[in-house]
Amino acid sequence: MDFSGYFYTTARHIRQTCARIPACLNFYTLCGLLMLLSEIWKQLTLTFTVNHGNYSWWHFPFQLCSVPMYVCLAIGFLSSKRLRSLIPYLRTHGDRLCSFLAAFLMDFGLLGGVFAFFDTSGMHYGYLPLTIHSFAWHILLIILGCYSGLNKKTCRTLSGYGFSVMLYLVCCGTATILNLTFSQFGMINLFYISPRCYMQQKVFCQIADTLGNGAGIAAYIAASIAGAGAFQFLWNKIAK
Numbered sequence: 001m002d003f004s005g006y007f008y009t010t011a012r013h014i015r016q017t018c019a020r021i022p023a024c025l026n027f028y029t030l031c032g033l034l035m036l037l038s039e040i041w042k043q044l045t046l047t048f049t050v051n052h053g054n055y056s057w058w059h060f061p062f063q064l065c066s067v068p069m070y071v072c073l074a075i076g077f078l079s080s081k082r083l084r085s086l087i088p089y090l091r092t093h094g095d096r097l098c099s100f101l102a103a104f105l106m107d108f109g110l111l112g113g114v115f116a117f118f119d120t121s122g123m124h125y126g127y128l129p130l131t132i133h134s135f136a137w138h139i140l141l142i143i144l145g146c147y148s149g150l151n152k153k154t155c156r157t158l159s160g161y162g163f164s165v166m167l168y169l170v171c172c173g174t175a176t177i178l179n180l181t182f183s184q185f186g187m188i189n190l191f192y193i194s195p196r197c198y199m200q201q202k203v204f205c206q207i208a209d210t211l212g213n214g215a216g217i218a219a220y221i222a223a224s225i226a227g228a229g230a231f232q233f234l235w236n237k238i239a240k
Contacts, residue, residue, distance in 0.1 A: 028102075029076030031144060035069035035137070042133055050127055057186035062178060064191055064224070065116060067171055068109040068141055071101050095153070101167075102148040103160035106235055107228035108168050110145025113138045115227070119202060149235040156239060161232045165225055172221060193217045 039061050046056050061069075075098050077083065084090045090097075116123060116138045123134040148154045155163070172191055179194035189197040199208035199216035204223070208216025 026076050026079055027147065028072040028144075029079070031140065032069055032072030032074075032076055035140070036073065038133060038137070039066070039069060042130065045127065045130060050125070050130070055186070057182055057188040060178070060182070060188055060190060062171075062175060062190050063112075064108065064168075064171070065112040065138060065141060068105055068112070068144055071104055071109070072144070075101050096155075099153050099155040100160055100163040102151060102154040103156070103232075104164040104167050105144050106148040106154055106156075107145075107161065107164045107231045108224070109141050110149070110231050111224065111227045113141030113145060116141075145231070149231075149238070156232070156236050161229065164228060164232075168225065168228070169221075193220065 043059070043061065046059055047053065050056075078090060078094050078098050078101075084094050120135075123131065123138065125131045125134065154160070172193060175190035175193060176195070179188055179190050179196065182188050183194070183196050187197070188194065189200075192199070192201055195213070195217070199205045199213055199220065201220055204216045204220045207219045
């Protein structure tokens with residue numbers, strides 16, 4: 001079986017498993033709440049158990065792999081029937097917004113989950129429960145990406161991909177502002193693109209060595225967009 005066939009079989013199995021969740025419980029909402037609670041536990045554990053009361057800005061919850069938590073919560077929020085009854089715009093555009101957000105999970109969320117396993121050094125902690133949490137988190141990103149990819153309501157058009165790219169770039173801009181704002185309090189490198197931290201990602205650090213840190217950051221962002229586009233292409237091939 002070729003890669004695309006194996007990928008489709010695995011993703012379909014995940015989709016069928018997720019379909020068994022009661023209809024009254026939105027899968028994205030469930031995942032978002034689970035991720036939020038586990039992230040709160042992680043932050044408290046890092047601060048009080050590992051760092052003895054000192055907050056670790058390095059682990060501020062706004063990395064590429066953190067964004068799916070907010071996206072899942074947003075989908076759940078936008079899917080609320082009560083909210084849609086109060087906001088006319090959501091009654092007509094809510095499903096479209098959710099389909100665009102699901103496209104982000106299908107492209108960039110899956111990208112973050114898959115490629116984290118190509119270099120797991122950042123997923124290991126000195127405290128075993130945190131290591132387990134990190135691996136489980138990225139596995140969940142892959143599940144969410146596959147679920148979204150097989151969900152017929154997910155937008156697979158260029159508009160959906162364009163929305164995902166724009167959301168990613170907005171997150172990059174937000175991460176840069178946060179990096180510059182909070183660097184005075186400690187080491188912080190959200191999205192691994194802080195101008196005040198040298199590029200550390202494999203391959204891109206070599207670009208930074210040759211062409212400068214700015215070029216390494218730009219290449220990293222461009223490669224992320226291209227990687228998400230590759231997943232978009234793969235899902236469209238599977239859907240045919």
